[in-house]
Amino acid sequence: MSLTVLMNAGPWLSVPPPGYGGIENVIATLVPELRRLGVRVVLASVESSSLPVDEKVSVFADGQFAALQRPYNQVCGIAQAHLAWVVRELHSRDDIDLVHDHVEAVGLATLTAMGPSGPPTLHTLHWDLAKHPALYGSLDGGDRVRVNGVSASQLARAPLALREHSVGHVHLSTPLAVDADRRPRPEKGEHLLILGRINPGKGQDVGARLAHRIGVPLVLAGPVGPYHRPADLAAAGDEARQNPDVRFYLDEVAPHVDGDLVRWIGTVAGQERDDLLAGARASLFPLRWEEPGGTAVVESLALGTPVVATSRGCLPELIEHGRTGLLTADEAELDDLVLAADLLDPDECRRVAAQRFTPAVMAQRYVELYQRVREPATAP
Ligand code: UDP
Structure with missing residues (x-):
């Protein structure tokens, strides 16, 4: 051409x-x-x-x-x-x-x-x-x-x-979807993962409270405003609060981050990100905004990790409820869905990603x- x-x-x-x-x-x-x-x-x-x-x-x-x-x-x-x-x-x-x-x-x-x-x-x-x-x-x-x-x-x-x-x-x-259906099945860990910017729309506060309620470990990966590592945010001082995402993290999320059941690990990249995502029992998207495109959603499927999410924005287009993830319009149902997601087949997620994404x-x-x-x- x-x-x-x-x-x-x-x-x-x-x-x-x-x-x-x-x-x-x-x-x-x-x-x-x-x-x-x-x-x-x-x-x-x-x-x-x-x-x-x-x-x-x-x-x-x-x-x-x-x-x-x-x-x-x-x-x-x-x-x-x-x-x-x-x-x-x-x-x-x-x-x-x-x-x-x-x-x-x-x-x-x-x-x-x-x-x-x-x-x-x-x-x-x-x-x-x-x-x-x-x-x-x-x-x-x-x-x-x-x-x-x-x-x-x-x-x-x-x-x-x-x-x-x-x-x-x-x-x-995502390039991760190429031949996704041919790669060996990843080892699954115990943790849930929220991969994305820490931001009210992405709902990390909802996820953190959920993790404590049901006693499942949750990893939060992503930047808080301009801060990519917890140490950078800790060193930034009060000025950092000018950023709304920093305020959201400090006020709504950090009180639930105990470093044990709920951890914020900062931005992850490359193999570390892929391993974390592939090893998660489910990816959580407790969205409070209408997610426009959801790259992290298709990455999750490509790595064989089912998605549990509020059915907002593009989620119903990307996720087939009961096959590659579980969706609900009701935030209160997420606890049950996270536990039910263990029944979904990681290989099916990868097959769908290899066809569609x-x-x-x-x-x-x-x-x-x-x-x-x-x-x-x-x-x-
Ligand atoms: N991302 C990453 N490391 C992180 C957090 C996010 O590499 O710690 C990547 C994630 O894998 C995805 C992108 O950043 O490729 C976020 O895109 P998405 O469409 O999910 O969300 P947006 O931030 O654009 O609303």
């Missing part, structure tokens, strides 16, 4: 990300598969990105993630500096067939503002946008700028301006959407 895509990853983290980084992980998973399908990829990211691509453009040397804690106008300023560079690039060359943009709000606004001179653009929505309609004004890029969601439920909740420009959804995937499946679907976005532009 002869197609050149400018993949706009944004200025926040390198690709692949050093640890936590949902969007950057999606790009790191998608790009190798696209290239295997013959797509030429120009990555707009930061200089320190190490993902093999056909070409790289960047304005910042390193990821600007720490700046995300600053006031919103400064955050936008950094995104705009990156986007201005991307637009300059697009004006100075004519080999880009399509932009695949991942930069929340600012990316879409900037690329739309290019008007008819801009290339066809697909903007992937990564977040739950229902509460932020103001971030997305009307899209007047005509058919040139389209959006896709990472789940049907995310799109259904998105502001009207986005839904009107949607070309569908693409579920997230491989990077190849995701890339194939994106190529279809790229064609759909380009159709109006290429029509005679």
Whole structure:
């Protein structure tokens, strides 16, 4: 296929990300598969990105993630500096067939503002946008700028301006799903795991109280705001409380973290993360927000760990109740479901992941959407 895509990853983290980084992980998973399908990829990211691509453009040397804690106008300023560079690039060359943009709000606004001179653009929505309609004004890029969601439920909740420009959804995937059904069955431990940012929406406080009630060990893995290790948070002092996720952890979760039954181990990566997930008796998602895409959900299935969750956001699309996990609309039922999850078959979870959530499946679907976005532009 002869197609050149400018993949706009944004200025926040390198690709692949050093640890936590949902969007950057999606790009790191998608790009190798696209290239295997013959797509030429120009990555707009930061200089320190190490993902093999056909070409790289960047304005910042390193990821600007720490700046995300600053006031919103400064955050936008950094995104705009990156986007201005991307637009300059697009004006100075004519080999880009399509932009695949991942930069929340600012990316879409900037690329739309290019008007008819801009290339066809697909903007992937990564977040739950229902509460932020103001971030997305009307899209007047005509058919040139389209959006896709990472789940049907995310799109259904998105502001009207986005839904009107949607070309569908693409579920997230994981490299862990490749041949997942052929790997030996992992040894299961006693622990439950919540893998993700410590944040009220992810519900670690609900999980911690549940663990104490039923006496099952719970491991919490993920960053608290900008802090990746418990020691870093402990050393940070009172200033750290300015971050809402830090306040949530200290006030709602930490009182239940006894270092024995409930532990917060900070951010995990690589083999350590995979072993922890594969060895868990179940992954817990006691969600209080509408989870838009749920990478950690598909990773859990790929590693043969059933999911127990509140049925919010994309969970009912990803989990088949009674086969790969157990879902409930009622938080109070989670205790029973955690215990019942021992009856689910880890191999079935891996089989489903190997069919539905491989990077190849995701890339194939994106190529279809790229064609759909380009159709109006290429029509005679
Ligand atoms: N993650 C990780 N280490 C951690 C916590 C999370 O590698 O300690 C990864 C996790 O495996 C997943 C991503 O971060 O790939 C989180 O993406 P998800 O869509 O689950 O949640 P988000 O944070 O984007 O809402």
